[in-house]
Amino acid sequence: MPDDTSQHVEKINSERNKMLEALFTAQSIILAEIAATTSAGPYLSRLVDRRNAITMERNQVIDAADAAVLNLPTVQAALSNLEKLTKEATAEANVMKTTTDKITRATNLLNIAHKFTDLITTRLE
């Protein structure tokens, strides 16, 4: 188990979750206030603006945590390693297809040679 990565990711997730929890509380308060506001007007508009700002803030916190994890050297190294292994495995899988193609092309040539030989033999007879 990649303990080093786990610790880093857990720390990032923990910090992110604390922020999200605080923002969730703020979001809930605003939503309750929106529900309690009986008439449309500048106050309701401001509440909606505030709620949208909180949601944007939540999304930015989430994006920042994603970026922090993706930028961890171990994660970048794992992505690179997996991409390299994928290329190698794909190349190895294609060797049999390439060989099959070569055999098919050679067979076509042999069939042409066969027809040619038949033609020559017929003419000589």
Place this chain on the structure above:
Amino acid sequence: MENIGNWSKCAFAFTVCLTVSSCSPYVYSEQVGKYNTAVSNLRSNYSATAESINNDSTLKDHMDWLIIRPELKLGLGCTGTAPKANPCALTMGSEVPTAPGSPPAERRDPKKDPKKDPNEILKVLNNYTAALVSLTNAEDSAAFDAAASKASTAVSSLAAAADLPLSAVIKPAGNFLFWLIGQKLDYDRLQALHETITAADPSIQVLSVALKTSLSGQNEKQQGNLLDLLGSQIKYANILATRKSNSDANYSTALDAAQATAARFAAVHTMDMEAVASSVGQAHTELKVAIMSNDGQWSALEGSFETLIDNVSALVKAANPPPVAPATKSGATE
């Protein structure tokens, strides 16, 4: 010298194939295929959820505008100079289009910086599992055998046409030679499968840990958006309820929409995204153990796959819940 080395390897492969019960990569085809399908579904669900979050956000704006009837304006993307990543959309409040010639506000384009896109992890994982599927594709071996058989027949026919004295033994010799080549190619694929899975496992474990952040983050975003949308839908339904000119049908539709969003929120809220991410790593480890031990002990592997498949299925179901029955319509007077 290289040819001699290759043929020694081939002879070794042949010997191994005679002594080992399972020397074909194709026996793992089903298991590798299941793993690929689960990862592929996870990846497409991630993209579908991202799309759904955007749609919910647009719907939420629509509901808000119905409620507060603001003065609408053109969004930042509605200028000729706006980056293509900025879609043209209506906005309210302080967001105004930039003046012609001034630099438009930047919105991050994941295509420009692919490593910053959380879906990159799933993309790399999915490409990897697809490569494993290629290695275990028995159809390639069958195509090779068919081509080899045709080639052997062609050689024999040509030898007979040319009246070569050894034409009777050329075809059997050709068949054996092609069989040996096919065995070596199969053996190489099996070796590649072993080596790839072993070398990839530590990276898969790192990425499954990183995936916890991506998946749980997306889940949090979706929950936040659904909660906002639900708040707006309830508010709108309450406004309709107090309007004297409003019909029961409109009120009923508004209630149904709010109930559907509440059901979606409940489904998304109960998902354990960290368990989903962990099951990706766990299933790979079991796949590695099963392939390396090569003793037919698939029970642990099947258990891990079931967990992974169940987790992904639950995720897809939560993202696409069945429509809520319009129970409120029974009391409505049209």
